[in-house]
Amino acid sequence: MKATGVECFEASRSRLASLAYRLLGSATDAEDTVQDAFLRWQAADQTRIEIPEAWLTKVVTNLSLDRLRSAKTRRERVVGDWMPEPLLDGDPMLGPAETVEQRESVTLAVLTLLERLTPIERAVFVLREAFSYSHAEIADLLDITVSASQQHAHRARRHVTARRDVGAVDAAAARRIVGAFLDAASSGRTERLVELLTDDATAIIDGAGWGTGLKRFSDPEQIAAVLRAGLKPTPAKRRMAGGSPAVHTAVVNGSPAMIVTVDDRVLAAMILEIRDGRVATVHGMAAPERIARIAREWSRREHAEPLIESW
Structure with missing residues (x-):
């Protein structure tokens, strides 16, 4: 694999890990998902990938959805033996924290509430709230219509009753x-x-x-x-x-x-x-x-x- 390909992936690694963590609530699973995405990136014909960031985001999102839908994950979470995996302040996996929505999306409260959502609702919510993707971009990433993305976002917000007083705690x-x-x-x-x-x-x-x-x-x-x-x-x-x-x-x-x-x-x-x-x-x-x-x-x-x- 060309060095430029590795450099391209590494430039996106932290953002991809942050996305996977919000989708899965587990740093361990997020790391494994990003590594799986790297292997797919390595095996792909990169000359045919016009926008690497979008390609990698789609791969990580879909790999995360596959994990959420797996029988093992559903069994672990249904029996109630699951809590989000915590991260220390400054961990790059926490990702962006400039807005209230971004800070909320990584609190243990919201990561727990996200368990109420279907995998596709969770993906739409995270991409929209934490990463500010438009509904058109989300529709392309998830292979759904813009209308479907809007509907999933509406249902997700209705289920995730997040607080709106999240300030920066130092x-x-x-x-x-x-x-x-x-x-x-x-x-x-x-x-x-x-x-x-x-x-x-x-x-x-x-x-x-x-x-x-x-x-x-x-x-x-x-x-x-x-x-x-x-x-x-x-x-x-x-x-x-x-x-x-x-x-x-x-x-x-x-x-x-x-x-x-x-x-x-x-x-x-x-x-x-x-x-x-x-x-x-x-x-x-x-x-x-x-x-x-x-x-x-x-x-x-x-x-x-x-x-x-x-x-």
């Missing part, structure tokens, strides 16, 4: 929010933690240390009790962790997050999605396969002083 804001949350959790007063939650707050915690599957909680009092118990340090938890963990703060998928580490090794992440100044959703993740990319990215970076040096 490291300082994340540290302040997580700090207040930890103070309330360790205060010994459940009502302090409840006050930080919305009335319709939910918590979703994966199976690592909690049995199999996902645990879901939807009552603020119950959420507060579970989080207080989970965040209470004990000798048994330290032994299980392999030492006294440090608690850092970060921005993950646009939201404040708590990163728990031992010797700079990521053990768990807790992402706090905010609505109207309070915590609307808590995602707790400790399963190694779910936090693998965060762990890899974390090990490559310098970090501010931990919020708690020895938990």
Whole structure:
């Protein structure tokens, strides 16, 4: 393969990975999809491809749709053992974040809501909202009519009731929010933690240390009790962790997050999605396969002083 072909593909890799991630909600699957697209690009007669960017976008979109439609993917997601794979702020797979729509499209809340859509509705929504493609361009990419693209977009927006107050959360804001949350959790007063939650707050915690599957909680009092118990340090938890963990703060998928580490090794992440100044959703993740990319990215970076040096 000519070097110019490789360079052409590499110039689009980050954008393609960002597209695949929004479509699939999984960084691992997105990486595999982009690699499959590279193999197809390598095998294609590139001299006959007039607009490489459009060709590659179509291939990645269709490969992603094939994954969404696969029996294995449907089975995993129907049984409820699925959460979006989180990404640290600055990960190129997060893609564009200039507009409210682009920031929304990569939040864990919206990635979860996208599960309500058919694969084709999801593709139209992502291409339109996150990448600003026109309906004519989407119709060409998906081999549908312009009218069909408009209808799919309308249905998708109706199902995805995204919030419209998504601002840019920086490291300082994340540290302040997580700090207040930890103070309330360790205060010994459940009502302090409840006050930080919305009335319709939910918590979703994966199976690592909690049995199999996902645990879901939807009552603020119950959420507060579970989080207080989970965040209470004990000798048994330290032994299980392999030492006294440090608690850092970060921005993950646009939201404040708590990163728990031992010797700079990521053990768990807790992402706090905010609505109207309070915590609307808590995602707790400790399963190694779910936090693998965060762990890899974390090990490559310098970090501010931990919020708690020895938990």
